[in-house]
Amino acid sequence: MKGIYKCKINNYHRIGDDLYLLSLRLSGRVAVKPGQFFMLRVREGSEPLLGRPLSWFRYFPNRRILEFAFQVMGKGTEILSRRREGGDLSIIGPLGNGFETKGLRGRVLLVAGGMGMAGLWSLAEALGRNPNCAVELVWGVKSKSRFFLLKELSKRFKVHPATEDGSLGKAGLATELVKELIDQEGLPEHIFACGPKPMLKSLSKPALSKKIPGQVLYEERMACGVGACLGCAVPASGGGYLHACLDGPALRFDQIDWERVRC
Amino acid sequence: MLSLETRIGRLVLKNPIILASGTCGYGDGYRDFFPAGQMGAVVTKGISLKPRAGNAPPRIWETAGGMLNSIGLENVGVDKFISEKLPLLRKQKARVVVNIFGERREDYAKLAERLGKEDGINALELNLSCPNVKKGGLEFGRDGRSVKQIVWAVKSRSGLPVWVKLSASRSDPAELARWAEEAGAEAVVISNTLRGMAIELEKKRPALGGITGGLSGPAIKPVALAAVYEAARAVRIPVIGCGGICSGRDALEFLLAGARAVELGTAVMANPRAPLEILRKIKDYLSGLGLQSIEQWIGTLKPE
Ligand SMILES: Cc1cc2nc3c(=O)[nH]c(=O)nc-3n(C[C@H](O)[C@H](O)[C@H](O)COP(=O)(O)OP(=O)(O)OC[C@H]3O[C@@H](n4cnc5c(N)ncnc54)[C@H](O)[C@@H]3O)c2cc1C
Ligand SMILES: Cc1cc2nc3c(=O)[nH]c(=O)nc-3n(C[C@H](O)[C@H](O)[C@H](O)COP(=O)(O)O)c2cc1C
Numbered sequence: 001m002k003g004i005y006k007c008k009i010n011n012y013h014r015i016g017d018d019l020y021l022l023s024l025r026l027s028g029r030v031a032v033k034p035g036q037f038f039m040l041r042v043r044e045g046s047e048p049l050l051g052r053p054l055s056w057f058r059y060f061p062n063r064r065i066l067e068f069a070f071q072v073m074g075k076g077t078e079i080l081s082r083r084r085e086g087g088d089l090s091i092i093g094p095l096g097n098g099f100e101t102k103g104l105r106g107r108v109l110l111v112a113g114g115m116g117m118a119g120l121w122s123l124a125e126a127l128g129r130n131p132n133c134a135v136e137l138v139w140g141v142k143s144k145s146r147f148f149l150l151k152e153l154s155k156r157f158k159v160h161p162a163t164e165d166g167s168l169g170k171a172g173l174a175t176e177l178v179k180e181l182i183d184q185e186g187l188p189e190h191i192f193a194c195g196p197k198p199m200l201k202s203l204s205k206p207a208l209s210k211k212i213p214g215q216v217l218y219e220e221r222m223a224c225g226v227g228a229c230l231g232c233a234v235p236a237s238g239g240g241y242l243h244a245c246l247d248g249p250a251l252r253f254d255q256i257d258w259e260r261v262r263c
Numbered sequence: 264m265l266s267l268e269t270r271i272g273r274l275v276l277k278n279p280i281i282l283a284s285g286t287c288g289y290g291d292g293y294r295d296f297f298p299a300g301q302m303g304a305v306v307t308k309g310i311s312l313k314p315r316a317g318n319a320p321p322r323i324w325e326t327a328g329g330m331l332n333s334i335g336l337e338n339v340g341v342d343k344f345i346s347e348k349l350p351l352l353r354k355q356k357a358r359v360v361v362n363i364f365g366e367r368r369e370d371y372a373k374l375a376e377r378l379g380k381e382d383g384i385n386a387l388e389l390n391l392s393c394p395n396v397k398k399g400g401l402e403f404g405r406d407g408r409s410v411k412q413i414v415w416a417v418k419s420r421s422g423l424p425v426w427v428k429l430s431a432s433r434s435d436p437a438e439l440a441r442w443a444e445e446a447g448a449e450a451v452v453i454s455n456t457l458r459g460m461a462i463e464l465e466k467k468r469p470a471l472g473g474i475t476g477g478l479s480g481p482a483i484k485p486v487a488l489a490a491v492y493e494a495a496r497a498v499r500i501p502v503i504g505c506g507g508i509c510s511g512r513d514a515l516e517f518l519l520a521g522a523r524a525v526e527l528g529t530a531v532m533a534n535p536r537a538p539l540e541i542l543r544k545i546k547d548y549l550s551g552l553g554l555q556s557i558e559q560w561i562g563t564l565k566p567e
């Protein structure tokens with residue numbers, strides 16, 4: 001059930017360049033699905049006004065710990081990065097529709113761009129427990145300092161890293177690496193992707209033309225996060241708009257009219 | 264015991280807190296957080312004759328002390344509103360105000376006729392002040408004669424109480440309020456969002472898909488407050504204050520300036536607990552003063 005949770009900040013870690021892992025202690029239990037998110041009230045005094053949407057990262061129900069991983073991008077995340085252990089934080093959620101994973105089997109490719117890994121982490125863990133799935137990850141970032149928990153991830157999954165500056169793994173974009181992988185190893189059964197819009201848009205081309213079923217975690221600016229303002233519009237393939245916080249943020253490639261997606 | 268009841272024309276609201284149009288879905292957007300029935304009333308998203316897809320994204324842009332929106336009046340249209348949304352709303356046992364919007368004058372009359380036949384609608388709020396669409400809305404809220412015609416048509420076709428939503432960006436909101444009163448409106452709501460713009464510097468492009476948008480939130484509160492104060496002195500019908508109200512104190516200020524109720528928009532989106540928190544604060548404050556009724560507070564601003 002959606003709710004407002006008043007949490008205690010349990011722990012704070014810097015996990016990379018401008019990257020943080022925030023661990024919150026909840027007052028009760030939540031039922032979360034990979035792909036769902038929370039609105040965090042990061043306010044200090046009256047600014048910023050709106051909540052900040054973040055995907056939940058890891059959840060430990062027994063300890064009532066919910067984690068978020070985020071990158072400092074602007075005012076809100078900067079304030080969040082300065083919060084300290086023991087402080088209070090209100091979060092609203094879980095919100096939106098998570099990934100559809102029913103009946104999934106075979107080779108599954110997860111494609112993350114930068115901080116997009118935060119949105120795919122919980123999915124990777126869930127699919128990792130599914131004996132019918134072989135999970136492989138492609139993770140592209142600007143430079144190696146933007147990877148986080150890469151070692152931990154690599155221990156459990158086959159990870160293909162890429163950096164734009166060539167500092168680690170393949171030099172280039174995640175999408176280029178995906179094309180190479182498809183050429184060498186054939187089409188995966190399913191693609192899940194999260195990252196900047198240009199990455200998702202470029203990934204949508206092979207996904208749609210080669211008819212690879214797939215889903216993206218679509219990020220759009222939000223005011224309410226609960227479906228009340230119609231602000232988080234996503235161009236829909238049949239015309240009109242879907243709403244990221246209501247229909248998504250997990251959406252199938254073929255639900256989106258990528259031509260109209262502004263990057 | 265303090266009574267928070269407030270009368271808006273024919274309608275008695277159990278308290279002065281109303282959820283503003285477009286910020287609570289079709290009126291029940293916060294059902295997971297509190298029952299709409301706990302509010303004085305809820306106002307639906309603006310409804311038009313035909314469904315509208317709305318503007319291209321981005322539609323939301325946060326600004327200093329506020330936010331811009333460029334939703335472009337996306338809505339399901341009156342047919343689907345009646346068949347799908349209204350039944351949900353009736354279940355919430357709330358006072359329901361349906362906000363309507365037309366591109367042409369006749370649209371308002373047609374909408375009034377359709378909605379006037381439905382159960383569970385307590386009033387119609389005419390959006391004559393949306394800055395986010397090319398045709399209609401604000402255009403009609405510019406001259407008194409159009410306001411009068413539209414109010415008259417809606418009133419006679421629907422039989423429902425009519426509220427007129429105006430913009431505080433006009434130099435003389437009080438004058439338009441007078442036209443609305445003369446035509447038989449039972450309340451004026453001031454204000455809608457104010458037209459504004461943001462630019463993405465590095466990309467050298469307008470931040471919003473709709474280029475310009477409507478500013479809401481704390482940034483517009485002083486503008487709305489001035490307009491409410493002036494309108495409340497100019498008309499006898501109730502004025503409902505709206506714009507940047509985020510705290511109990513903000514609400515109390517609008518009531519003091521003469522508003523008989525307040526609408527909350529941005530504050531609720533930022534914090535779904537805001538309406539109940541504000542309500543509690545009003546209660547505590549007025550009880551602390553030893554008042555028996557909110558009537559003893561409304562419009563009691565000292566002249567000098
Ligand atoms: C469903 C969803 C899940 C997300 N999950 C994560 C996550 O797990 N980790 C992470 O680091 N980031 C995530 N993001 C992106 C994150 O919300 C933004 O980076 C953050 O809101 C930026 O806020 P700011 O105040 O620091 O930046 P500013 O640029 O100052 O923010 C200004 C406004 O723009 C909005 N905004 C800016 N960038 C984005 C964006 N990419 N998407 C949506 N709104 C944005 C802000 O919320 C705010 O309203 C997610 C976004 C969405 C929609
Ligand atoms: C996202 C959004 C959508 C809105 N949609 C409508 C609408 O459909 N019709 C209308 O009359 N006003 C609409 N408004 C205006 C609000 O009802 C309200 O007048 C305005 O936001 C000022 O109040 P606030 O500062 O408390 O938000 C909308 C405002 C926002 C922020």
Ligand code: FES
Nearest residue numbers: 222225227230245
């Ligand atoms: S953010 Fe308000 S509807 Fe999605």
